[in-house]
Structure formats: C-alpha cells, structure tokens
Amino acid sequence: MTTRSDPRWRLALPMYNLTTDLGRAWERLLGAVVDGLRQRGWRDAMDIVAAPPDLIGFWRSSDLLLSQSCGYPLATVLGDAVRVIAAAEFDWPGCSGVQYCSAIVVAEGAADSLEALRGKVAAVNETHSHSGMNALRHTIAPMAQGGRFFERVIVAGSHLASLRALRRGQADVAAVDCVTLALAQQEAPGALAGLRVLLHTAPAPGLPLVASRRLDDSQAADLLAVLQDLPVAVPSLMARLGLRRFSSIGLGDYQPILDMQRSAQSQAYPLLA
Template identity: 40%
Template structure:
C-alpha cells in the first residue's frame, strides 16, 4: 500500500509547521521512506479514518467517540510546557488582558469561545470545570465556535469573546512564536488533566510497523536536540484506550451536573 502521513495539530506558526514536517520526514526515513507526507485536504474526521494512514495526530475526544474503531494508538508525545506532566496535559483558561474576568465565577453571563465541538482541550475540559457552576444547564450568555485555538485567542483579544480554554501546548507555542497575541491575553484558571493528543495509525498497519514507528519517533527526537527543543518534545509514552477513558470521565462528570454543552 502507498501510505500517507501528516502531523496537523500543532502547526501554530509556519516555522513550527516546517519543524514538524522535518521531524515526520526523519520518522519515516527508516520505517516507510515511500510514504507521502501530505496536508490534509479533507475534513480531519475523514482523513483520520483513511485505510492508508500510516501516522497522524488526533485529539482524544474524537478518538473516544468512534475513531478508535478505525485507528490504533502509536504513541503520545510528552511536552515541555506548563500544564504538561508526562503524556498528560491540561488546558489553560484565558481571558483578555484588560478584561473583567478574574475567576471562573466572574465569567458567568459572558461570552465563551471554543475551537471545535469535538475538542477535548477547548470544549470538553472547559465544560467539565464550568459544570459545577452552571445553573439549569447554562452559564455563559453566548458560545462562539472559532475553528482553532488561535481563533479563540484572537476572538478574546478582539473583544468578540471573553474566555476560552486553550491546549497548554498550543499556548506555549503561542508564547514562543506569537508574542503579541500572547500579551493580549492572561491566565484565569486551569482545567483538569487528561492524556494528550495521540499519534495514531490506521488499523490496517501491521504490528511490526507500529513498533518500528515507535522506535523511529525516539530516534528522530534524539537526532536533532535543537529541533526537539523548538518543538518542546521530551519523549513519547505508549498509552491504551483505558488511559484515554479519562476524557469520557470528564464528559460524564459534566453531564451529571446537567451541563451538556457550553452555554
């Protein structure tokens, strides 16, 4: 089979996108040199389900809501970023630097921004932390879907929203590469932790290739320590779907409060 590969999740700046592509090329060099590195030109939910997908990165929420039937876990990156502990990560809840929000409670009745309905970091983890504060399934006055964490931060900075939960790895990359945007927002609180964004392969990839990919990830990390530092990569863990059930736990705890959606 002619394989494809892509790392679409943390391309916060063009420089980071180039580093991720070079890192992926090193991973593939020893495992599947004829694999095509591609930019996903179709919805990610469709892309991740392709039978010819050798390796890509997804979010834990769609993984636990059907995607696990089509892919297998390869590894979970460990990042050097505030809010990360081993393969686990949290979201940092941000507001406008000169805005009125100084705690979660003071954001009641204001506008929330989030990247996607199926995002663990932007939606699910935030829903979980807001749920105990909700009343009759409501807390915010308006919910704005922005399409990306950068979009959510831009909405806050531009006074189109008041609060958002941002993947802590993304926020670290924003501080590294987009200082003006970083300075326009400030931290309010943190969500609880859950396993980070996993690297996955199609279920059609054989076990020996998956093991080779795991070795190649470690080799690519060691091959260029300077690049690894720019990517904030410390290593990789091998997790199971049982570990990722933590994401469903966060969801179920929010639902127990009757808080089914950000509202």
C-alpha cells in the same frame, strides 16, 4: 520490515502548526520518521501531506501512517477505527509526562474568577475538541444552572482564532491547551497581547498519534521505535518543538476524557452553553 502489497501511506501532523515556520518544523519531524522507517527496511511510498479539512475522515483513512488526533474524538468517535501508537511528552508548563491541561484565558483586567464569567461569551476552537470544549465544560459544570452558564458560545475554528476573539472583545473566555499556549508565546507572542491565564483545567492525556488499523503489529512496533528514537536522531528539532520524547499509550488511557464528559452530563450540563 513492511510487506504490504499496496504500499502507500500518508503522514500529517496538523494540530500545532501555529506559524509557517512551525509547520515546516513538524514536516521535518515527519521526514525524520520516514528516514527511520527506511533504515528499518521499509520500501513503501510514504507521503508527507497537508491534512484535509475533514480530519475525522483523514484519521479513519486506510492509508494513514501517522497523524495527531484529538483525544476527544478518539474517545467518542474514532475508537477502534484507528491504531493508537504513542503520545508526545512536551517540556512546556502545564505538561507532565503524556498529560496536559488547558489554560482558561481571559482579557487582562477582566474576570478574576469563574463566577465572574457567568453570562459572558465563550469561544471554542471546535465543538469536538477536548482542550477547547470538553475540558472547559468539565470545569464549568458544577456552576451551571438549568444547563447554562454562558450567554452564548462561539466556534472560532482554532485556538489562535479563539485568542483573537478575546483580543477583539468578541469573547470573554477561551480554553487553550498548554502546548498551543506555549508555542504561541514562543512563536507568535502578539497572539497573547492583553490576555492572561485565569486558571488551568484538570489534566488529561495529550494528543494521540494514530495510524490506520491496516498496520500490523510489526509495523506498529517499527513506528513506535522510530518515534522513540527521535530524541537521539533529531535532538535540536525535538527541542525546537518542546518535545521530550514519545511514549507508548493505548485507547484505554483516554478514559479520563470520557470521565470528564460524563461528569458534566451527570451535572445536567451535557453541552457547553
């Protein structure tokens, strides 16, 4: 049972809201988390919110009860500033346990190999994204020359925007995580019209569910237990989101993401370029 003297928390799951309906489904999942904590005696105010644009600041906030982070900022920027609670196991192609990978996506009839992408334009969702940037950089690094491979790299702002850039001919390649790709195929298949998967990147741990360091061990245990109860509490909702279960994971489990960064750096390819 929580006993904080300043009992107010925020929850948001901002990373896979590809459509309005999906956004509502993720909010319902958070509602089930709040209900589960209430059943465990929590009396704190728990507000389901829209995540602000400054996600790094949001993840670092002292009133954060639960959110998805990306593994790359967790490993490189956030670190011990947050408490890692769990990671999701998805039932989508390219996912295995808490591991996931990115699909390297190109236009149909375009590049048939990585080498064919040399001198082309890459789109990334964000420069601090593992799935969109770090995984692609790790894949391209052995082929880079003088620290370059692409003509240029554009920052699209989201995975869906990267796919849009491919469809419009504004980019030639993008790396999109397998969960986003599967949800797009299910919810917005037009986003993939005229596109195909060239290959997949190396696997890495999926998005961590993080909370404020203000949570004590008992509260964190409650939160993990509620997450692990969700397949029984809301089975149809879990299936709708392609979720199997949530598994305990720690900061150290994200070392493979740093290893991929360091591998690219060791090959004189510190920046995706």
